[in-house]
Amino acid sequence: MSEVEQASPEPDSYVCERVRRALAADPRVGELGITVRVVGRRAFVSGSVATPERRQAISTVVTEVLPAYEVQNDVAVTPLEPGSEIEMLG
Amino acid sequence: MIRVAAVGDVHVGADSVGRVRPHLEQVAGEADLLLLAGDLTRVGEPEEAAVLVEELRGADVPVVAVLGNHDYHAGQEQVVAGMLEDGGVRVLEGEGVVVETRSGPVGVAGAKGFGGGFAGACGSDFGEPLMKAFVRHTRAVADGLEKALAGLAADVRIALLHYAPTETTLQGERLEIYPFLGSYLLGEAVDRAGASVVLHGHAHAGTEKGFTPGGIPVRNVAQPVLRRPYNVYCFTAGGETGCDGASRA
Ligand SMILES: [Fe+2]
Ligand SMILES: [Fe+2]
16 A cells, blocks of 8 residues: 555555454453454465454454555354263273 | 373463353363463463453363463463462472372373474584573573473373474474474483373374383373363373383373
């Protein structure tokens, strides 16, 4: 958008890592395991988190970090099947 | 028979109120003991620990835990551990406890662990002070774990960690981050002291079942791996499964 950005566009890998840093550091999220991918002006985030609130907070933070990008949030809320698996170990 | 329920990486936050407790209400019917393998909270804030303590009231069995890296993030790990202890959870760091369950005694040696990587591709105690400190920290944690395990007077002896003691339960994670996921020094400590099983978390994209180089079963119980509230591991008192070959895994 700005002339500076047009003069020297930030490589996508730096953009992705900027987002990953924000997702780890932002107190609304605090997640390390989110995958971030950037294609053109679209940002894709994926992975899994424990709650729907945290999934939504990821969209909020990515949008704040990359206001000019369209954000696609493919993060899942960890699905829990009912019941447990039982294993004999000794 | 002694039944041990285990899970890690529940990452409880203020938004978890009422979400964990319903899953724990059956645990007393399925297990004699519940083990928590670290990353109990989202970022280690005392408010999150308070939510966790409240949610754990649903579990009517003894609970033993180690902390994970997320529980250290806010720099309040001592407060978090203290709140859990006050809530009835035994929090271990380089120490062991023998829990007298209704089905018999279970020894648990616990430590968070740390990274460093695995044999052939790990950090060395060499070079800059920070690099030496990193590797020495893992070595100190592994030594503490070995002593704690060796000191457990029980037939069923469990090593409870957050970081992984082997790469066999990391399948699915990117190879590049293995050194941040665990250390072979932890596996070596367990193989020296002997154990019935090693339980760990931290590797959300890993796999459940693996083993140490000495053949002791390892289970990655990170909740995103189990995709269940917890799994249950059963032991007949008197039998150790370790040191008899990797075929058990
Ligand atoms: Fe975790
Ligand atoms: Fe972790």
